[in-house]
Amino acid sequence: MGIKSELYGGFIVSKNILYGKPIKYSFREESSIQQLNGWNFYAIDEDEEYVSNPDNFIILSAKSMHNINPVILDIFSAPYGTDLCWLYENDIHVGFYDFNVEKEFSIIEMIKIINS
Numbered sequence: 001m002g003i004k005s006e007l008y009g010g011f012i013v014s015k016n017i018l019y020g021k022p023i024k025y026s027f028r029e030e031s032s033i034q035q036l037n038g039w040n041f042y043a044i045d046e047d048e049e050y051v052s053n054p055d056n057f058i059i060l061s062a063k064s065m066h067n068i069n070p071v072i073l074d075i076f077s078a079p080y081g082t083d084l085c086w087l088y089e090n091d092i093h094v095g096f097y098d099f100n101v102e103k104e105f106s107i108i109e110m111i112k113i114i115n116s
Helices: 062-068 107-114
Strands: 010-014 023-028 036-043 057-060 083-089 092-098 103-106
Touching: 010 062, 057 062, 092 107, 103 107
Parallel strands: 010 036
Antiparallel strands: 010 057, 023 036, 023 083, 083 092, 092 103
16 A cells, blocks of 8 residues: 555755754644645754754655655644654664653654554
8 A cells, every 4th residue: 555645734844854864853833735734844954054944854645655654644644733753773763852842752652652
């Protein structure tokens, strides 16, 4: 079964992620543009100057996001206001720090929370 990107809408993603840098931060906010789902993704080591420039971002489909990291679609249904730092051990994504509750969660724990 393929991913039906039209059911997800567009994700706003730092171009650094396309160039291979790992995701460091993601948040979801209500979008004023119907075609966007509200998810935004930043890479490691991006400063305020970088993230303030809209030319440094691209809109990607769900298929593209799944190719970057399949867990993105597992957390897709998180509510607006979700605010996550991605945690790594030895360059492997192992979990999240949820800024809203100020707590670390494993990937599996976060998926269970979001989908409950």
